[in-house]
Amino acid sequence: MKIAIIGGGNMGGAIVRGLAASTGITPADIALSSPRQNTVDALAEECPGISTFTDNKAAIKDAEVIILAVKPWVLPSVLDEIAPYIAFRSQSIVSLAAGISLDDMSDMLRRYSTDRSLFRVIPNTAMSVGESMTFVCHNDAGAECVDKVVGIFDRLGATAVIEERLMGAATALCSCGIAYAMRYVRAATEGAVELGLYPDKAREYILATLKGAVALLEATGNNPETEIDKVTTPGGITIKGLNTMEAHGFTTSVVEGLKASCR
Ligand SMILES: NC(=O)c1ccc[n+]([C@@H]2O[C@H](COP(=O)([O-])OP(=O)(O)OC[C@H]3O[C@@H](n4cnc5c(N)ncnc54)[C@H](OP(=O)(O)O)[C@@H]3O)[C@@H](O)[C@H]2O)c1
Incomplete structure (x- = not known):
């Protein structure tokens, strides 16, 4: 399964490191995009075999799951940039942005498609040692897409699928x-x-x-x-x-x- 990670900071970097070290996903399945060349180069050196990009559009090509690990205020511009290139029927979109709801994401993507699998995920920093408690909610995504996304975060610790109304509580309890x-x-x-x-x-x-x-x-x-x-x-x-x-x-x-x- 090909996975694109957009944003190579604390969270994106931890996901890349954790997945590259896990079984079942090979580094060649991981594409990382972040604007600064030195950020992606440093992660490529740590995780040999991953593909790296400074162009988000190139990174999402052929990915089944696109993980957006950018700051909440950067998310709208990243979605605007990549939306025309997303194959909404086959690519699931996962946002880590705290406080941006599934409805907010839906609104941001309204111009592009109504048929889309959207996820919000709240992990914690223990992802980098494979011990995160990660929460997932989604907009009625199909079981196969949910299994794929949960399968990714199960490799980085424990995962629970919860209702979106509980994401704030889950964030306070386990991310904070x-x-x-x-x-x-x-x-x-x-x-x-x-x-x-x-x-x-x-x-x-x-x-x-x-x-x-x-x-x-x-x-x-x-x-x-x-x-x-x-x-x-x-x-x-x-x-x-x-x-x-x-x-x-x-x-x-x-x-x-x-x-x-x-x-
Ligand atoms: N930290 C936590 O404990 C935690 C927990 C749960 C959820 N979250 C959420 O996770 C998200 C990421 O947080 P973080 O702590 O990883 O932030 P971060 O360390 O600042 O990482 C954000 C990354 O996004 C990159 N970026 C900026 N603009 C971009 C663009 N247009 N396209 C692609 N990449 C871009 C940044 O690159 P540059 O540095 O070069 O600008 C940086 O590498 C946030 O939305 C946050 O709410 C964080």
Whole structure:
């Protein structure tokens, strides 16, 4: 399956790297287009065998899936540029642009065709290590097209097809959520240093603890509170720590932060 990726920045680059390293898609199936020659050259050096372009129209030729990894404000001009060259019956269009709805994309393409498979995809930066949580929604695209698009992002982590109305929540939880998880790691590191640990060791220990928490939840299917109950001896130190965190607004901060980042 030929895939064209338009935009060689954080997201486009991560998709190219992830797909080039995955099984089932060969580098020759990947076409990357970005305006600066040095951007595409650097990715071609990292991922030998991919095709690179600085002309978006040339990059989409023969691609079954066209992934638009450009900033939201650049998307209209890129769609305008490539739309006359898209074979809408056979090529699916996937936008990563945050906040641009399927209806917005449909409007942008109205002049060209009404019969088109449009997708919005929200991945996160862990795509570059094959561990993204990626959300997909579409405008009633056929099952075959959906399978193709999901199949691409399954190679870069976990994928869920959701209703478009939930894309804002999904973005806050998992795309912005990467930053929130990082902030927990930073906060825990700061606490650990105050308690006398060196930061690099603290980081190692925190990551191992988080991995353990994830493994426990995945292995047991338990609610987090069930696992918390196992650690909170009455009168013990863990409940004192948890209650102190809550007194400083832990849960409220997380909930309000998610709500603030949901659009
Ligand atoms: N970063 C995230 O965590 C995240 C998560 C989910 C979704 N998204 C979405 O993903 C999209 C890309 O974000 P990003 O972080 O990858 O942005 P980025 O790093 O700025 O990458 C955008 C790329 O598009 C290229 N570009 C600019 N104009 C172009 C054109 N006319 N044709 C082709 N390529 C063009 C840029 O090239 P130059 O640098 O040479 O201008 C750059 O390589 C955004 O719409 C964003 O909303 C981002």
